[in-house]
Amino acid sequence: MPELRVCIDVDDLDKAITFYTQALGLKVGRRFGNDVAELLGAQVPIDLLAKPGGTPARPGGPPVRDYARHWTPIHLDFVVTGLDEAVQRAQAMGASLEKGIQEQKWGRIALLADPFGHGFCLLEFKGRGYDELTGS
CATH class of the missing domain: 3.10.180.10 (2,3-Dihydroxybiphenyl 1,2-Dioxygenase, domain 1)
Known part of the structure; x- marks a missing residue:
């Protein structure tokens, strides 16, 4: 059975960590550099991915990320x-x-x-x- 992970794009990783840990009680598991934080405490890990606004949401162009x-x-x-x-x-x-x-x-x-x-x-x-x- 494949492992499920939920990924959430955000434009401000530290703000997102604060929101999801304080609002929902999740905990930071690991940080992967400056661009990814793994949150634990739900039934599946939630990865917050730092992706600046205006960057392509998929390879090859539009749409772009808009928060x-x-x-x-x-x-x-x-x-x-x-x-x-x-x-x-x-x-x-x-x-x-x-x-x-x-x-x-x-x-x-x-x-x-x-x-x-x-x-x-x-x-x-x-x-x-x-x-x-x-x-x-």
């Missing part, structure tokens, strides 16, 4: 306990709350964006979590 709020079909969901406090911590570290806490059958969710324009969600499960949707 204003953007949309991508892939985002991260962080499961937390104490959702209200987790949202407050994330906002205090620079996250934008895009949709406040919503109650769902499986728990509660808040939609945010990190200081680098990446959307993410904070989830707090109740009962059996997503299994509440199965009805069994």
Whole structure:
């Protein structure tokens, strides 16, 4: 089975380390020079990659990296306990709350964006979590 790693491009590595460690409680595992930091504490390692704004996002040209709020079909969901406090911590570290806490059958969710324009969600499960949707 392949190993999964999540990579997040950021324009300021130190700011990103501060955000993800203080807002979400992750820990720095290793630093690889000045351009990569490995964060631990989630189910998979998260690598922060320093990539300046305006640089090509893929070989051969456009689009270029832009750290204003953007949309991508892939985002991260962080499961937390104490959702209200987790949202407050994330906002205090620079996250934008895009949709406040919503109650769902499986728990509660808040939609945010990190200081680098990446959307993410904070989830707090109740009962059996997503299994509440199965009805069994």
